Amino acid sequence: MQVISAADVERHLGWEGLIQRLKSTFVDGVESPPRHHHAMHRPDGEATMLLMPAWEEAGYIGVKIVNAFPQNADHGIPAISGLYLLSEGKHGQPLACIDGSELTRRRTAAASALAGDVLAKEDADTLLVVGTGKLAPMVIEAYASVRPIKRVLVWGRSQAKANAVAAEYADRFITEGVTDLASAVGEADIVSCVTLSTEPLIKGEWLTPGTHLDLIGAFRPTMRETDGECLRRADVFVDTYAGAKGEAGDIHQAIEEGCFAFDDIKGDLAEVLKGDKPGRTDDEAITLFKSVGASLEDLAAAIETWENMANA
Structure with a gap:
């Protein structure tokens, strides 16, 4: 069994190939049971363990193990860590143990970019990223691969961190760490939120x-x-109905407040990609994509990484 590091994932999981692999996987489908979601009460706060299995009908098998520790921000380390185990489908033999954190970062951003490719305006060129964690740079790179991004705004609870993310991409875009979130939202064509907020x-x-x-x-x-x-x-669109119904806090709480109903969801990503449901209907529409992550995305990303390394 091969061990594939974060550096290997970064090197072999390019945006164009990953987004296309995700598209094919959403359209063709795989077996992906609901993920196991376990709350863990730790001495310094609540954490979460996620187990996310998926497999092709006659191909690869995979499972991701993730630990989410929001309190890690207080220690200056990533909130999300994990591993992905990829196996071959004929005999179930393990092929690779892949760094789950880098795999998750890239597939998460790529899934949003895939959704943005059918939901954002064609000429969208101003991106606002809300959040300054490890996902923020991935979102910038992924969206820039599907839309003509020229300007990137970054907002975070820490102005220093927002400025640092903006500065990292100043050689590619017009960038700014912003303090007025309301004004920034009004200026942006795409607003991508990558936080662990409860408010x-x-x-x-x-x-x-x-x-x-x-x-x-x-x-x-x-x-x-x-x-x-x-x-x-x-x-409103979602990555999967099951994930939205089970875990999407934005949707659950809007329903509780009487602002929304689950039946108001216009479609999931597979339906839009297949053409079964329309995506953006006109340039004036406000579109919203809510993702909670799906195990089919991890399987797609793991296969793409494995096959790219094998063919390198």
């Missing part, structure tokens, strides 16, 4: 016609990045 950060009244709102961070019912007005105003 609304984005208000629906700030959204302007044509905006695409991408919600990545809240993966539990108690977490949210938007208020209910965002969902009331937007055409």
Whole structure:
């Protein structure tokens, strides 16, 4: 069994190939049971263990093990860590143990970029990233691979961290670490939230016609990045119905507040990619994509990494 490091994943998992692999996997489908979600009560706060299995009908088999420790931010280390075990499908023999953190970062950003490719305006060129963690750079790179991004705004609770993320991409885009989130939302064509917030950060009244709102961070019912007005105003799409119904805090809490109903969801990503449901209907529409992560994405990313390394 081969051990594939984070550096290996970074080297062999390019955006174009990964996004295309994700598209094919969403369209063709794989077996992907609901992920196991275990709350762990730790001395310094609550943490989460996720087990995410998936397999092709006659091909690869995989499972990801993830530990999510939001309190790690207080120690200056990533909140998410994990491993991915990829096996061959004929006899179930392990092929590779892959760094799960880098795999997750890249597949998460790529899934949002894939959704953005059918939901954001074709000429969207201003991206606002809300959050300054490890996912923020990935979101910038992934969106730049599907849209003509020229300007990148970054907002975070720490202005120093927002400035640092912006500075990292100053040679490729017009960048700015912003302090006024409401104004930044109004200026952006795409707003991508990558936080672990439990309180609304984005208000629906700030959204302007044509905006695409991408919600990545809240993966539990108690977490949210938007208020209910965002969902009331937007055409809402999800990565999977099962994930949205089970864990999407933005949706659950908007429903509880009477701003939204589950039946208001316009479609999941597979339906839009297949053409079964329309995506963006016009340039004035406000679109919203809520993802909580799906095990089929991890399997796709692991296969893409493995096959790229084998063919290198």
